[in-house]
Amino acid sequence: MSMNNPSGTQNGTQTEAILTRREFVMLMVGAGASVALATMLAEPLNPLFQRVLGGDIEHEKYTAAASDNPRWGMVINLSTCIGCEYCVYACQATNDVTDAMRWNVHIVDETPTGNIFHMTRPCLHCNNAPCVSVCPVSATYSRSDGLVVMDYDKCIGCRYCEVACPYGARSFNWEERGDEPNPRAPEWGTPEVPRRPRGVVEKCTFCIHRIDAGLAAGLTPGVDPEATPACVNICPVRARVFGDLNNPESEVSQIIASTATFRLREDLGTEPNVYYIPPEGLAI
Amino acid sequence: MIDRALGAARRSPHLTIWYLFLVTLLAFGAVSGARVLIEGLRVTNLTDELPWGLWIVIDLSSIALGAGAFTLSAAVYVFGLKQYASIARAAVFVGLLGYTSAMLALFVDIGRPDRFYHPILYWNPHSVLWEITIAVMFYTTVLVLEFTPIIVESTPLNNYALARRLGHLLHRIMPVVALVGMGISMVHQSSLGATYGILTARPVWYSPSAPVLFILSAIAAGPALTLLVTMISGELMQKRLVPEDVLHGVARFVGFASLAYLYLKLWSWLAVSYYSHVPGHASGIEILNENTPYGFTFWWGEVLMGALLPAIIFLWPRTRRNRYALMLGALMVVAGLVVNRWNVTLSGFVVPLDWSPGVLDVFPINMYEPSLVEWGVAAGIIGYSWLGWTLGVRYLRLYPNAVRLVRRRVVTQPAVAESGEQPATAR
Numbered sequence: 001m002s003m004n005n006p007s008g009t010q011n012g013t014q015t016e017a018i019l020t021r022r023e024f025v026m027l028m029v030g031a032g033a034s035v036a037l038a039t040m041l042a043e044p045l046n047p048l049f050q051r052v053l054g055g056d057i058e059h060e061k062y063t064a065a066a067s068d069n070p071r072w073g074m075v076i077n078l079s080t081c082i083g084c085e086y087c088v089y090a091c092q093a094t095n096d097v098t099d100a101m102r103w104n105v106h107i108v109d110e111t112p113t114g115n116i117f118h119m120t121r122p123c124l125h126c127n128n129a130p131c132v133s134v135c136p137v138s139a140t141y142s143r144s145d146g147l148v149v150m151d152y153d154k155c156i157g158c159r160y161c162e163v164a165c166p167y168g169a170r171s172f173n174w175e176e177r178g179d180e181p182n183p184r185a186p187e188w189g190t191p192e193v194p195r196r197p198r199g200v201v202e203k204c205t206f207c208i209h210r211i212d213a214g215l216a217a218g219l220t221p222g223v224d225p226e227a228t229p230a231c232v233n234i235c236p237v238r239a240r241v242f243g244d245l246n247n248p249e250s251e252v253s254q255i256i257a258s259t260a261t262f263r264l265r266e267d268l269g270t271e272p273n274v275y276y277i278p279p280e281g282l283a284i
Numbered sequence: 285m286i287d288r289a290l291g292a293a294r295r296s297p298h299l300t301i302w303y304l305f306l307v308t309l310l311a312f313g314a315v316s317g318a319r320v321l322i323e324g325l326r327v328t329n330l331t332d333e334l335p336w337g338l339w340i341v342i343d344l345s346s347i348a349l350g351a352g353a354f355t356l357s358a359a360v361y362v363f364g365l366k367q368y369a370s371i372a373r374a375a376v377f378v379g380l381l382g383y384t385s386a387m388l389a390l391f392v393d394i395g396r397p398d399r400f401y402h403p404i405l406y407w408n409p410h411s412v413l414w415e416i417t418i419a420v421m422f423y424t425t426v427l428v429l430e431f432t433p434i435i436v437e438s439t440p441l442n443n444y445a446l447a448r449r450l451g452h453l454l455h456r457i458m459p460v461v462a463l464v465g466m467g468i469s470m471v472h473q474s475s476l477g478a479t480y481g482i483l484t485a486r487p488v489w490y491s492p493s494a495p496v497l498f499i500l501s502a503i504a505a506g507p508a509l510t511l512l513v514t515m516i517s518g519e520l521m522q523k524r525l526v527p528e529d530v531l532h533g534v535a536r537f538v539g540f541a542s543l544a545y546l547y548l549k550l551w552s553w554l555a556v557s558y559y560s561h562v563p564g565h566a567s568g569i570e571i572l573n574e575n576t577p578y579g580f581t582f583w584w585g586e587v588l589m590g591a592l593l594p595a596i597i598f599l600w601p602r603t604r605r606n607r608y609a610l611m612l613g614a615l616m617v618v619a620g621l622v623v624n625r626w627n628v629t630l631s632g633f634v635v636p637l638d639w640s641p642g643v644l645d646v647f648p649i650n651m652y653e654p655s656l657v658e659w660g661v662a663a664g665i666i667g668y669s670w671l672g673w674t675l676g677v678r679y680l681r682l683y684p685n686a687v688r689l690v691r692r693r694v695v696t697q698p699a700v701a702e703s704g705e706q707p708a709t710a711r
Contacts, residue, residue: 027362031463101332109642119640130485136414137399137406156402157325157395159335160413163632166485167639168647172335172395175326198324199395264639268484282641 071146072206072221073245073273074232075255076120079280081239083108083118086188087231091122093189094207094230096182101171103204104231113281120239122231123148123169123204124264124272131161131170140201146245146273147206155200162201166265170203189230206242222250245273260284306671313664316657320392329655334633336393338654342662343389344476344625346669347420348498349618350382351506353427354462354469356534361462370685371526371534373434375510377676380427381669383420388665412478419472426465429454438680474499480632487564488572489632493552500548501590504541505621507534508594512614515607517677525683532604538617539598546591568635575649576634581623590620 083106091097091104106120125148131140132148139154140161162170176198182191193209196202207229214220214227221227222243232242243250248257252275255261261275262284278284293300319327330337352375359365360372391397403417436442436451454461474495480486481494511534518525556562557569572578597603597613604610636647654662676682 026459027463107640107646108644109640109646110644112643117642119642119646121639130483133408133410134413134482135408136411136417137402138408139402139406154399154402154406155396156399158393158413159395160411160479162332162335164483164485166637168333168637171332172325174330175324201395262641264641265485276641278641284641 069144069246070221070244071246071273072125072211073146073243073252073275074122074206074229075241075252075261075275075277077239077241077277078117078119078282079277080237081118081120082237083120084236086234086236087120087122087240089184089188090230090234091204093182093184093187094192095205096185096191096193096195097171097202098177099183101173101202103169103171103202105168111279111281112283115279115281117279117282121167121169121264122206122229122274124167124270124274125206127271127273128269130164130166130268130270134160134164136160140203145211147208147211148203149205149208150200150202152196152200152202157199157201159201166268166270170201172201173198188234222252302674303671306667306674309663309667310671312660313662313667316660317392317664319657320661321397325393325395327655327657329653329658331650333636334630334650334652336629336633337652338658338662339389339393341622341626341629342665343386343393344629345622346382346385346389346665347476348473348502348505348621348625349509350379350386351469351473351502352508352510353379353382353430353506354423354465355503355507355537356510357430357458357462358466359537361459362466365533367527367530368533370530370683371510371514373684374514374525374677374682375507376427376430377434377680377682378510378513378673379506380424380431381672381676383424383427384672385665385669386420387424388668389661392661412475412482416472416475416479419468419475423465423468423472426461426468429461430458430465434680434682470499473502477628480628483632485637486632486635487562488568488635489628491552491556493548494628497545497548497552500541500545501621501624504538504545504591505617507541508538508614508617511535511538512611512618513673513677514683515611515614517673519607521677522689523683524687524689525685527685531610535598535604535610535613538614539595539604542591542595542598542617546587546595549587549591564638568631571635571649572631575651576630578627578631578634581627585623586620586627589616590623591617594620 085106088102088104088106092099092102095103097103104120104122106118108116109119110116125146127142127146129140129142129148132142135141136158137154137156139151139156140148141151142148157172159172162168162172173196177195185191192207210227210229211221214224217227219227222232222241225233228242229240232240241251241255243252245252245256247253255277256275259277261277263272263275328337356368356372356375359368391400394400403414404421408414433451433454436447441447442451477494477496477498480489481491483489511531514525515531517523556565569578594613594617597609597616603613630652633650633652636649638647640646
């Protein structure tokens with residue numbers, strides 16, 4: 001306090017003060033009271049803070065307890081993918097997605113060696129999902145099994161998650177969807193979930209409805225087709241494999257343990273749960 | 285009734301034309317807003333790749349331009365610069381118009397306006413946007429508290445003892461209100477910059493200086509807008525609304541704030557684009573320069589017009605004493621801020637994301653031009669704030685020290701000389 005003596009009376013010289021001692025003390029008391037009040041008001045928030053900030057601790061717990069606490073993930077093999085887009089269509093049919101809002105996308109890219117390869121991308125279900133941290137209403141959140149989920153009833157449609165997602169994995173319902181037929185049904189499957197209302201954001205769910213219902217029925221997601229995402233089931237070259245990353249016996253874990261894989265934009269620290277096997281000619 | 289309106293119109297034709305113009309803007313806005321609410325956001329030119337546009341620019345600009353309220357209130361009630369009380373009320377009113385404009389823009393912009401209250405129910409303390417929403421809500425409450433005594437004083441409410449006592453009570457706790465308001469403002473004004481600054485996947489945006497640039501530019505542009513509307517209104521109403529030395533003090537403050545902003549702005553550029561080479565950032569700027577007028581608007585609009593020239597005008601005593609130079613300078617700061625908010629918002633979207641591991645440029649560059657409906661809503665919001673100001677300055681006691689000038693030519697001469705003798709000081 002004495003170092004900040006506002007009246008500048010050192011060496012007995014009296015100088016014009018910007019604030020009087022009284023005003024300064026008032027200011028400090030006011031600031032202190034504000035901090036105290038803010039801390040007090042934030043008290044009920046603590047469990048919330050812990051829930052939001054405690055991701056790492058939870059992650060370790062899952063690793064230890066393996067399949068009792070599954071962490072759903074996918075491996076996509078870019079060296080076998082032929083770019084048939086079956087996964088894109090099956091997803092559209094199953095989840096009732098329009099052409100403009102595809103949850104699964106396919107693009108054609110090239111390795112530095114000139115090798116053309118087919119890239120497909122669902123939502124990567126990141127462990128540190130930027131969309132989850134920016135959502136102002138917690139409408140998108142990380143489930144304990146690693147799935148990044150949307151609550152369509154909470155979403156206010158601000159689209160900050162679209163802005164924050166590094167992978168462009170989110171689509172907004174710009175207009176009301178009427179009764180127009182699904183562009184891919186019934187050839188590629190039947191819609192299993194309701195259409196989303198106008199004004200909310202949606203994204204790939206790893207076919208969460210199949211996983212949850214499958215587990216309840218005693219099935220194993222990634223093994224039993226009824227409990228496995230539609231895009232994985234339909235792939236004609238088995239370029240997509242789904243399963244529990246926390247279970248060392250699962251096929252996804254075995255592939256990751258034995259094969260060189262990479263994740264998209266590893267540098268961003270988003271920790272996706274989708275792993276890619278590189279195409280020939282792509283150094284990782 | 286109609287006779288009286290016609291009579292008023294005949295006495296002040298300019299004002300009538302102005303009101304008609306504002307009503308036109310409002311009608312355009314109402315029709316456009318209704319279309320958005322009925323048909324949804326497909327009537328905009330926004331896409332999943334470029335989901336924010338003109339309305340977010342309006343939202344960011346009006347909040348920044350409302351920053352005069354907290355700066356000048358803090359000057360009066362926290363730092364004890366009592367002479368600024370003569371302009372602080374007007375600043376509070378500008379702030380209130382700015383924040384309500386932003387809320388209007390956001391209400392139309394979100395996909396589910398019927399759920400606007402959700403941030404209050406479903407908290408996400410980790411979201412910078414949640415923090416902004418809550419802070420804007422609290423700060424608007426602060427503005428209403430600061431504005432209530434003005435309403436009481438200016439209306440027949442003043443005849444009621446209870447209303448007068450409420451006004452008096454609010455006036456007495458104003459130092460606390462102003463302190464809280466300053467705290468909340470400092471936080472959320474910078475958080476708006478953080479909205480973009482924290483996005484690691486977008487090198488053009490990702491920047492630790494973004495929050496600080498936002499607060500510094502708001503501290504400069506907020507008082508600048510208050511200065512501008514005060515001077516224009518004074519000219520038109522032939523009143524000296526605020527003593528000259530207060531105008532000059534605000535101008536000097538804006539000048540120094542502009543310099544501080546300029547300083548950080550230049551260093552943010554130097555550190556990333558000149559003294560070092562950040563690949564993602566450099567290629568992003570290259571894309572912007574090739575496809576948009578970003579380079580031109582950044583250097584000429586934001587830096588030169590928005591900060592450097594006004595700083596010179598406001599800090600050089602000769603130009604500061606010239607009323608027209610002062611108005612021009614304030615207008616330049618305000619325009620520079622809007623250009624900046626546009627550039628910041630759009631630049632990050634124009635440059636596409638890059639997540640595919642290959643070497644091809646597979647993602648197209650995103651270009652944007654607001655649709656007619658977007659312009660319409662924007663016009664409506666601008667019409668709302670201008671109409672609000674026009675009515676407020678005419679019917680509310682925004683300027684406690686206002687003096688009517690009988691003949692402008694006679695009175696302005698000594699006023700200029702007077703201020704020359706007593707150089708305005710900020711402290």
